[in-house]
Amino acid sequence: MTTDLDRGDWIRGITIRQPWATCILAGKRTENRPMNWPWRGWILIHAGKRMDRPALHDSLVATAIRGRHLHQGAVIGIARLTDCHPDLGPERCTSPWAQRDTHHLVLDDVHELPLPVPARGALPAWRPTQDLVDRVLQQLPDLQL
Structure with missing residues (x-):
C-alpha cells in the first residue's frame, strides 16, 4: 500500500531568494507572499539562484546572516508551515519580518541542513522528488515528522 509519505503528498518545496532563505534558518518565522x-x-x-541585493543592506537582515554562507540553488532547510494570514497591521502581526499588504506564512520547527542539497525549485510551491526528500531527511535522522 502506498502512503502519503511514499508519494510525497505530505511535503512541498518553497523557493525563496537569498538572503531571505538564510534569514529563516537564523530565526525569521514569517515569510511574506503576495497571496x-x-x-x-x-x-x-x-x-x-536569485539574490535580493538591496535586502543585504537592511540591518535586520545583516544581523541575521552575519557569518553565514548564502547558498543558492539548493535546499538548505526544512520547516512546518502552520498558518498563512493576510497582513493584520503592526498591532496584530508583531514580527519585525512581516511586511505590509502581504500574506504572512508562519513557519515553525525550522531545521537547517548540515549540507545544502543542490536542487531546482519552482514558484510558488512545488512537489519535491522522492530522491530529493530522501537526501534531505538523510541529514536529519532525528527529525520527528
Whole structure:
C-alpha cells in the first residue's frame, strides 16, 4: 500500500531568494507572499539562484546572516508551515519580518541542513522528488515528522 509519505503528498518545496532563505534558518518565522497559501505541512526551504541585493543592506537582515554562507540553488532547510494570514497591521502581526499588504506564512520547527542539497525549485510551491526528500531527511535522522 502506498502512503502519503511514499508519494510525497505530505511535503512541498518553497523557493525563496537569498538572503531571505538564510534569514529563516537564523530565526525569521514569517515569510511574506503576495497571496494566500492553502497548504499546511512540511516544506523544504529552497534558496533560489536569485539574490535580493538591496535586502543585504537592511540591518535586520545583516544581523541575521552575519557569518553565514548564502547558498543558492539548493535546499538548505526544512520547516512546518502552520498558518498563512493576510497582513493584520503592526498591532496584530508583531514580527519585525512581516511586511505590509502581504500574506504572512508562519513557519515553525525550522531545521537547517548540515549540507545544502543542490536542487531546482519552482514558484510558488512545488512537489519535491522522492530522491530529493530522501537526501534531505538523510541529514536529519532525528527529525520527528
